[in-house]
Amino acid sequence: MKARRFLAEHILPPLLGLGMFVLIWGLVSQTSANLPGPVKTWDSAVILFSDPFYQNGPNDQGIGWNVLASLGRVGVGFGLAALIGIPLGFMIGRFDFLNKMAAPIVSMLRPVSPLAWLPIGLLVFNASNPAAIWVIFISSIWPMIINTAMGVRQLPQDYLNVARVLNLSEWKVFTKILFPATLPYMLTGIRLAIGTAWLVIVAAEMLTGGVGIGFWVWDEWNNLNVEHIIIAIFIVGIVGLLLEMMLIQIAKRFSY
């Protein structure tokens, strides 16, 4: 009885939604000669995933390698952004003078599409791979700076009073009060950042080429292999969802 209720409340609705999605997709594909339907895409996906890690030279590699290459770029660009953005956020949050200094730059540059930075990256680094990483870096640094700074500013006065009454050293204040209090905000920033980074990597790779899911989409477009493009869309979506879920799990552990 309980199992049936769980099934009806939690399993059935998403399955129904996905089923309808596939149904509509199938119907639409009937009317278009170029858009492959679900069955055709599925067949193609089975072949594709049967050997995800083959390697036929630099321009023809398995889908697994492409995804890993993209994840690698996101990881490096995102890691560098965290390395610089989080300490910067702490400083901006702690010192009002720095905040006022940084505010106009951050508000001006944040709304700029990250891809606009790609030519600058290409110019400075003279290579496509660092340029793609640079774009990831610039797109993920803003949410990390802004959210970390916000977390520091929202630190309740009570906690600072505890620090003052106990006369804690600066280091203890940071490790026992400032850092843990800011952590949930920081994780929100990280989550937003990784979402944006994963959005941007596909577009950046389309422009820079090489191995990666973005360029793979572009390559398959040139080959007119539309099934593969649809598969790529699903892969990007699922990987993005997994990244998000992973970070939510981490954030849950640190919420009070």
Add this chain to the structure above:
Amino acid sequence: MKSYVQIENVQMSFATRQGEFVALKDIDLKIERGEFITLIGHSGCGKSTLLNLIAGLLLPTAGVMLCADREIAGPGPDRGVVFQNHSLLPWLTCFDNVYLAVERVFGATENKAQLQQRTKEALALVHLTHAEHKYPHEISGGMKQRVGIARALSMQPKVLLMDEPFGALDALTRAHLQDELMKIVAATNSTVVMVTHDVDEAVLLSDRIVMMTNGPAATIGEILAVDLPKPRNRLALATDAHYHALRGGVLEFLYQKQARKAA
């Protein structure tokens, strides 16, 4: 002999947009070692400000404040503070919350086992040994406040400062904690300054009740010595004529001499 805490001619004013706001003026108070003092008055009379001055969280604009013959120049672990809203760090267990204070005060002279022992003793004092590994959000409001008291006591402060420590608790829990506090204070012979707005609490716990006039520019109106014998028992006091006379004295001050105009 000099008093333990000495407050002489202290004035406290804050800069506001409308100019200088004088919160406290002409405050003179001497507190002896082992004394239990309560500060009582209507809200806005600056009783918490006075407590924060003793704590060193605020510095007076004029006057002298001494604690054990040393000028109060800032907060320090020789004055343990129990905050109204407990102010435990939510990411630390009860044990770690107390340990943080113990480590700060005794970390330089004692080893880890001794520090842990001190922490355990402080928690045992407030009967919370069973909850030492719980996080603040896992325990009740009364228990949180007890951890706050344990944290303050664990530092072996010269003075224990309490800012309406039981104000946010229900009446039964409050009575229970008052009884516990009386036992702890008797056992540790602590000097206590406590802010309260509860007349019964003030009479039950205090050696002297410092009654403050209404702000702005509040000052000490009267000081009432509570000469009830210790240990005190709330049930016995309920029918004690002298207790009621003292209680009446405080009520008269608050509601007749310092009656507030209807807000």
